[in-house]
Amino acid sequence: MDRFTDPIDRALLDDWQRGFPITPRPFLTIAESLGTRERDVIARLRSKIEHGQITRVGATVAPNTISASTLAAVRAPHHRVDAVAEVIGAEPGVNHSYLREHDWNLWFVVTGPDRAHVNEALDRIGQGSGLQVLDLPLVRPFNLDLGFGLRGGERRAPVAAPPDASVIVGGDRDIVQALTRGLPMTEHPYAEIASALERDETEIVGRIRTLVEARVIARLGVIVRHRALGWRANAMVVWDVPQDAIPTAGPALAAQPGVTLCYERRPVPGVWPYRLYSMFHARSRAEALERLEAAADLPELRGVSHRALFSSRCFKQVGAMVAEEKVKA
Known part of the structure; x- marks a missing residue:
C-alpha cells in the first residue's frame, strides 16, 4: 500500500x-471533488484496472435478491488442482475461485439468475471434475461489505437495513449485470449502458438510484484487488456454532477488526458442520492469526471449534452473474 503515495490515487x-456518483458524468463529479480533470480520473482508474489493482468500477449485489448464489467447495487431489480449477472457472456463473489450505481445498462462489441456474452449474462442475461438491447456501448475512482502507485504521461496515427486493422490476437484471461487469471507462458510462440495452439514460440512472437506495445493489464503486493493495493474508474462518447461538455470535464476530465478511450458511450433516463463516484480511499471516485469536476470545465464541482456511491462490475474481448473456443475431 505504500506505493500509493499520490493523494489522488489514494482518494480514488x-x-x-x-x-459512487449516480449522475450522467460520474467521473466529472469525482474529479471536481479531487481538484483534477475528468479525463485524469478515467485514465488513473483505467491504469489500475490494467495493472490488476482494481477489478472494475461497478456494483456488488446483495445475495439472493435479484439473483441467486451459493458458496461451494471440492476436495481436489494435489496433482489435479489446476485441472479441476479449470473446470470450475469455465462456468460463467463462478465469480470467485480460490485454493485454500484444507482437504476441501478449492472454494468458489456460483451465481446465476435463479437457484435452478446455480444448481445446474454445480451439477456440471461435479460431473466435469468427478468430485463431490459441497453446496453451502447463505442463511443470513451479518457483514457483507468487502472494503479495504489505504490510510490506516479499521474500515467498518455501515449498519444497513435488509435489502428491499420489492422494488425490482422487469429489466433491472440487465442493468445490474452491466454494473457487475463494470462501468465503461468513458465520460458518459450510464449512457453507454443505456445504449447497449436500447433504453433511455434517464431511466437507467433512475433505476440504479432506486436499487442502491433499496440496498439491492449493496455497493457501487471501486472494486479493489486486496492482494495488490497490500492485504496479502486472506483466511476464511469457519466456526462450529450451535444454531441457537448464531444470532449473538454473528454480530459480535462481524464487528471484529479485520473481519470483512461474516454470514451464516447451511451446513452439510456428517460432512461439514460449520454454520458461521468469516473472512479475515490482514497485511500478513501473523497479523491475521493475531486478529483471529482476539475473535476466538470473544465471550460469544470462547471455546468454539473453528478452522482457518488461508487462501494460497486466486483462480478467478469477476462480477456476479445476474442475468444470462443475450446473444445478438
Whole structure:
C-alpha cells in the first residue's frame, strides 16, 4: 500500500469504494471533488484496472435478491488442482475461485439468475471434475461489505437495513449485470449502458438510484484487488456454532477488526458442520492469526471449534452473474 503515495490515487482507491456518483458524468463529479480533470480520473482508474489493482468500477449485489448464489467447495487431489480449477472457472456463473489450505481445498462462489441456474452449474462442475461438491447456501448475512482502507485504521461496515427486493422490476437484471461487469471507462458510462440495452439514460440512472437506495445493489464503486493493495493474508474462518447461538455470535464476530465478511450458511450433516463463516484480511499471516485469536476470545465464541482456511491462490475474481448473456443475431 505504500506505493500509493499520490493523494489522488489514494482518494480514488479509498474514498470511492462505495457511494459512487449516480449522475450522467460520474467521473466529472469525482474529479471536481479531487481538484483534477475528468479525463485524469478515467485514465488513473483505467491504469489500475490494467495493472490488476482494481477489478472494475461497478456494483456488488446483495445475495439472493435479484439473483441467486451459493458458496461451494471440492476436495481436489494435489496433482489435479489446476485441472479441476479449470473446470470450475469455465462456468460463467463462478465469480470467485480460490485454493485454500484444507482437504476441501478449492472454494468458489456460483451465481446465476435463479437457484435452478446455480444448481445446474454445480451439477456440471461435479460431473466435469468427478468430485463431490459441497453446496453451502447463505442463511443470513451479518457483514457483507468487502472494503479495504489505504490510510490506516479499521474500515467498518455501515449498519444497513435488509435489502428491499420489492422494488425490482422487469429489466433491472440487465442493468445490474452491466454494473457487475463494470462501468465503461468513458465520460458518459450510464449512457453507454443505456445504449447497449436500447433504453433511455434517464431511466437507467433512475433505476440504479432506486436499487442502491433499496440496498439491492449493496455497493457501487471501486472494486479493489486486496492482494495488490497490500492485504496479502486472506483466511476464511469457519466456526462450529450451535444454531441457537448464531444470532449473538454473528454480530459480535462481524464487528471484529479485520473481519470483512461474516454470514451464516447451511451446513452439510456428517460432512461439514460449520454454520458461521468469516473472512479475515490482514497485511500478513501473523497479523491475521493475531486478529483471529482476539475473535476466538470473544465471550460469544470462547471455546468454539473453528478452522482457518488461508487462501494460497486466486483462480478467478469477476462480477456476479445476474442475468444470462443475450446473444445478438
